[in-house]
Amino acid sequence: LPPEPSGPVDVSIQEEVEKGVGAKDKPSVNESLRSLKAFHNPYILQKVAEEFRIDLTGSNYPKEIFDPKSTPKEDFYEEISAAQKLYEQQKDSNKAAAAAAKTKGITRENSDMSVGRGMPNSAAQEQARRVAQTIASKVLPANFQQQSLLFAQLQQAQKVSQLQAQKVQQLKQKRALEEINAQLRKRQRTGN
Numbered sequence: 001l002p003p004e005p006s007g008p009v010d011v012s013i014q015e016e017v018e019k020g021v022g023a024k025d026k027p028s029v030n031e032s033l034r035s036l037k038a039f040h041n042p043y044i045l046q047k048v049a050e051e052f053r054i055d056l057t058g059s060n061y062p063k064e065i066f067d068p069k070s071t072p073k074e075d076f077y078e079e080i081s082a083a084q085k086l087y088e089q090q091k092d093s094n095k096a097a098a099a100a101a102k103t104k105g106i107t108r109e110n111s112d113m114s115v116g117r118g119m120p121n122s123a124a125q126e127q128a129r130r131v132a133q134t135i136a137s138k139v140l141p142a143n144f145q146q147q148s149l150l151f152a153q154l155q156q157a158q159k160v161s162q163l164q165a166q167k168v169q170q171l172k173q174k175r176a177l178e179e180i181n182a183q184l185r186k187r188q189r190t191g192n
Contacts, residue, residue, distance in 0.1 A: 064167050070160065074153045083150075 057068045073079050
């Protein structure tokens, strides 16, 4: 350690040192935040984001590489959950329709054996065909519509991912060309 100064101490430096030593006894910013009642609020993240205008879905990447706002709505959990609920409802209605057809006694096994019950085979087949058409008219359009919508969403997502991949590739090529040009300019300056 250096020797102790022999002359009087500069007053401004002494005040700074005392101020720093005094601040040591005070709670830190983190401790003061933790002691606040609002810190224990589970919604504080939302409030802080609103207060400081923080975009919770933002990214530090350039928008050419990754833009979180370009994510289709179908990829968020609310839409996925709604699609799952719709699928489950349709699945339940399919089961109910199959159970209703079975309780009416129209199945493949008994429609072929209906001659023994006094009903002509062709009449049983016609009745089975009508029930099947009724069930199909109620169930299949919704399934077909949902499948068409999902297929369209899949195609759109594939197009978006292809465009993003193309943008990334173009950006990489652009950066590579910029690096090559920078190296060429450097060589020209040095005379090599």
